[in-house]
Amino acid sequence: MAGGVVACTTPEPSSFDAGFERSIDWAPPAFGGVIPSPERNPLTQAGVGLGRRLFYDRSLSADGAVSCATCHIQGRAFADGISRGSDGVSGQRLGRHAPVLQNLAWHDLGLFWDGGASDLESLVVAPLISPDELGADPDQLVEALADDPLYVQQFDEAFGAEPSLPLLMRAVAQFMRTLVSGQSRYDAFVAGEATLSADQMSGLRVFEQHCVSCHPAPFFTDHDFHNLGLETEFSDDPEDLRKGRGRITEREADFGRFKTPSLRNVTVSAPYLHDGRLYDLRAVLERYRDGLVVSDHLDPALIQDNGEAGLPISDQDIDHLEAFFETLEDRRFLNAPEFGEP
């Protein structure tokens, strides 16, 4: 796929390859043209640059071996390719699958699989401090940053202040907001600047019939929480994790509901589901067809008019859906130098 083809969702096609010459808060027109930010933490070049350095800095972790990027790898749409990773400081297996990081600025119903983090800034502190992830001691971390003249200079340029935990959270949040994926072949197709194959077109039609209620364009997620009929028991252990959204709201109706993942870059972000239990897309689609566990909690969108659970899709429909998902792969996002290790 040539970059120039994808480029053309912008009003000025020639600007495509010059991603970093754009305004720092540029977003595709289909996303509203601008990356939204909270008033207290607007995007700045200095803030994003600082956040990028922090994101890739292993010295933030207790043992100097783990960074955000350990489990959020650009080429995998910032997921890690593992069902539940154990690459954190403690070596303990995590309770859930490392989610992709893309288009997070538009997640307005909370972050994490259960929406427990109210915003990106608040999210950052959890993996930073968790002993099973970076395991940082906040006081020691801030001291170490204050001993690094370049960090001191970068915090000053970004915020006019010395390094601190809240400003670290803001900087990493800024970098994550810039991780925008919206220049796939599908986007070029919508803009009238690329074509899809016959199979891809067929897949798009199947998608529009059976998938869009929870995965609507342009983000291919509704950012909401759904129960996919994976289980009927929502035990307290460990740490209420199986309760999903219900862990946060304490409402039984929300038990087993997890955030809809975006289907952008879904071809490179296996494994799938909140605990990464399925390793290929075909297995996910077949489960939607005939592997759902029926319970009172199952999302109504997965029950057909005749009362049967599951999506009425054929093997050929699944082939076509897989072909369509390839069009959501955004090579520019997966390779953009400005998102990589500085």
Added chain:
Amino acid sequence: MKYLSIALLALSACGGDSDSPGGGGGPAATDAGPVAAGALALQFSHEIQGQPMVVDQAMTLADGSPLTFAKLRYWFSNLVLVGDDVADYTVPDAYYLIEQTREATRVRVDIPDVPSGRYVGIRFEMGVDEGHNHSLDTLVGELSAGVNMSWNWNSGFIFMKAEGEVGLNSGGFEKSFTFHIGRDESLRLVELEQAFEVTSEAGAELRLRAEVAQLFDEVNRENNLSILGGSVAQTIADNYGAMWSVEAGN
């Protein structure tokens, strides 16, 4: 009256949300010239049956049961001094972590630049108001996500932690208790009447006494005492809203 004061607090909490430390309501020079001001010291005393609570020291509840605290920490916030011959004074960026643990004791808060005058009481909140309770990168007051007083997986501050051992209601064995109380519905407004005067010469001191044994009022100690939410948490929140008294010092 209570609703009115809650509304006033909410307004001040949002309106005064300057992200810059020290911004806000100090006695700035006005058209009438600089306002005379003094210092106010708050001295906290955590007591059990009138005896000062000492961490890891066995004490006694009213029913004779043993009670030992290993940890007591809470966010004390949104302090307003209720004026008599002066206007009510909202202390700027008033979010303080008060604690008695094995590692740290912090039972005093010094507030500079309080407008001189006579006051008739104070209002404050136990916990963190909704406007500041869900963004952990706040720069206001002492609020921080780095002091083990926040739920980082469910963005919000833990308003109070109390941990230790307590005897069963029925007597006999002691069992450990862990109270971690938070979420917006656990915020409690406390209003206390006490006349005091702030002068630029002498300042003022208030002794805030918390009868922490009251945290167990209406709590069935036969049941699970790991309380992180639910209805028992609301009982405990009611208790930490009701355990206060105040005296003027000096």
